[in-house]
Amino acid sequence: MTNSSSLSQAEWLVRLTAIVALAGAIISLFNDRILDAAALGAASLCAGVAMARLRHARATLKAVSAVLASAAKGDLEPRLVLTRDRGEMLALADDLNRALDLVDAFVREATATLACVRDGEFHRRIVERGLAGTFARGAQTMNEAVVTIHARLSGFSQVIGEFDRTVGAVSGVLASEVQVLDGAAKTMNVAATETQERSGAITQQAAETSASVSTVSSASEQLTASASEIAAQTRRALDVSRSAQQQSSVAGDAMTELTAAIHEIAEVVELIANISTQTRTLALNANIEAVRAGDHGRGFGVVATEVKNLAAQTADATEQIKARIADIQAKSDRGLHSIFAIGQTTSEVVEIASAISAATEQQSLATQEIARTMQTVTDATAAVTNNATVVNTVANDSGRAAHDVAKISGALANEVGRLDQSVADFLKLAREVASGRRSQAA
């Protein structure tokens, strides 16, 4: 009894009342107390009807309880429909339905609105109309929250847009600048390489020129040497031929004197020959005298014969001398001739040697000129080589610098790319956050 509800107690009491009344009615009937029996019977019947009504109420309450139990479990769907009661019981059912409708409406609205916010849609509001009390206030707060979130995200989007415009623009400019830099570095590198190649070619050509210049130089030196050699020899030849000329003229003079002397000798020999002829004649004459003189004359005759022999011998000797002189004369003539010829030849030699000397002098001058020119060329070539080396070094340096710049611009491009990427990533992320598409994923 203590555990049962007032409804159960009432049911028990009504049932008891029905039974008691029924029992009373039966007893009264047996005691022929018809009126009492009728009254008690009616009471019992009323109690029976009351029992049925109570059962009805119990069913309604059970239904209410079931709906509330579902709601307590979070199931807002069940409602009390077709409640077969009126008055407070119907009001109870209606109130319960109204309460559930309110909660249901609020939950559906709030869920849908917040789902929109979750999905980045901010047009949705909880329709506050029809919501009452706490629900109305809750709906209002939530709507304010949606508006605030939207405003913040809009502001955030604006900031992102600003960021995109500024940083994005900067990184865009940076990227194009880096590209320009890279292009410049490439051009510079190409120019440096070309310069290097050209200066290398110049150096090589200068070296070749230098080699040929030194060949010419040494050739001209040899030429100078041989020219001076020729000059010296020519000088010597000139000296020798001059002294030959002198000597040949001395020889010529001597020859002339000799010829003259021979001539005189020939004249003397002629005289001797004449004398010997005369002597022979005299001797003959003496001989004849001697013969005439007989014995006295014999001695004389011997002398005369001796003189005759001597004269014959003298004639012989003069004849021989004459022949010799003729021979000498012929030879000295030839000598004179050849000396004259030598003199002439020597003069020619001197003439030629002089010409040679003059020519070698000129040649020497020309060679010196060549040597001087060659020196100039050598100096110029050295200067070219020097300059080319400097150019090469500079080109090398600028090539290296270009390479460095290219490397730096490459690294810069990389950095700019990364900056771009991170900016893009950041913006994407930020936009996702701003649009609300990120909130769950994060």
Added chain:
Amino acid sequence: MTNVIQPTQREVFFDRDEIIVSKTDVKGRITYANRVFCTVAGYSEKELIGAPHSIVRHPDMPRAVFKFMWERILEGHEIFAYVKNMAKTGDHYWVFAHVTPSYDGAGNLFGFHSNRRAPDPSIVRDAIVPLYETLLKTETATANAKDGLAASYKQFTDVVQSKARSYDELVFSLV
């Protein structure tokens, strides 16, 4: 049953604090109608439970609106719509209806739920009535009902597209 009632073109109103609530099965048959619904529509709970929701359909409502509504809720979306309903008396009452799908604990669709608020009369007068009249004209002007519906449906979606990014945004821009 609905064709018996003749529209009176007399408008009745319900309180701004009240919500007309109904639940239906997936076919649109009423499984629950709250007290306000019964009162405003003039039907008893008994008459409504098990009846198709078109019991309160007003002939002035273009079919395109219901087609759109059904497409949306069958896709699992909620929808807000201005609807002209007809009471048992033939009088009409405008509602700003919110229809949502209902799912059981396992996530299966088992019916729909609708909350209806009293709409802003100026929105109904200025925006909704002219639009619905146009749509209805398109529907009735075409001999073939199917073609008429297709034409008015296109008209409806075109109007929505011309005015907002989405139907939902358009509806909430009116609220």
